[in-house]
Amino acid sequence: KQEVTQIPAALSVPEGENLVLNCSFTDSAIYNLQWFRQDPGKGLTSLLLIQSSQREQTSGRLNASLDKSSGRSTLYIAASQPGDSATYLCAVSGETSGSRLTFGEGTQLTVNP
Amino acid sequence: DAGVIQSPRHEVTEMGQEVTLRCKPISGHDYLFWYRQTMMRGLELLIYFNNNVPIDDSGMPEDRFSAKMPNASFSTLKIQPSEPRDSAVYFCASSLRRGLMGYTFGSGTRLTVV
Numbered sequence: 001k002q003e004v005t006q007i008p009a010a011l012s013v014p015e016g017e018n019l020v021l022n023c024s025f026t027d028s029a030i031y032n033l034q035w036f037r038q039d040p041g042k043g044l045t046s047l048l049l050i051q052s053s054q055r056e057q058t059s060g061r062l063n064a065s066l067d068k069s070s071g072r073s074t075l076y077i078a079a080s081q082p083g084d085s086a087t088y089l090c091a092v093s094g095e096t097s098g099s100r101l102t103f104g105e106g107t108q109l110t111v112n113p
Numbered sequence: 114d115a116g117v118i119q120s121p122r123h124e125v126t127e128m129g130q131e132v133t134l135r136c137k138p139i140s141g142h143d144y145l146f147w148y149r150q151t152m153m154r155g156l157e158l159l160i161y162f163n164n165n166v167p168i169d170d171s172g173m174p175e176d177r178f179s180a181k182m183p184n185a186s187f188s189t190l191k192i193q194p195s196e197p198r199d200s201a202v203y204f205c206a207s208s209l210r211r212g213l214m215g216y217t218f219g220s221g222t223r224l225t226v227v
Contacts, residue, residue: 031211031212031213032212032213032215034215034216036218041223042220042221043204043218043219043220043221044204044206044218045218046215046216046217046218049214049215089156091216093211093212093216100146100158100161100169101146101158101206101212101216103155103156105155106155
């Protein structure tokens, strides 16, 4: 059974800092990995999708990497802003889990002005 | 495309009442998922459909929960009778070709059972 772990559970940083969120998964037989953002009381917004054959994806100040063999992904946020404050969720889909997404518990990020 | 559309956004009901949540997936997507999110358990997959056919309902907590997908553009999740422990945010998501291009989530329905 696929298990996804995110570290840290919570993170508070001053504005402007670069930061890294970590995600690890137990079964490397994945199709892809997706990072989502969730604001309080809101739905999930897709940030980046990395296919199993890819090493990284970039969108603006966000960069996500994937090391499938070691079961790890990182989300790098450059020059953080207060508007980045949210919960960030990592999710994987894979061969053993069918078409379903398995989510981590998320990292709650607070960027202080 | 308007994305995945869920209704209602909020639902408050009394214990024992029937609750029906609705979802319209993105046109052309062949997979539809129902998730539940709580503080205690995070995001849990309840059931998913492929081409309107239920594939895996092992996450449905009890017989009180049922889901249907009568056509490619509509799905319902029904709880009958509802209980306070069903209070959660219910998300619908859709994807194309087993998530090849990722998954798109709706805004969710916040259910409160009193």
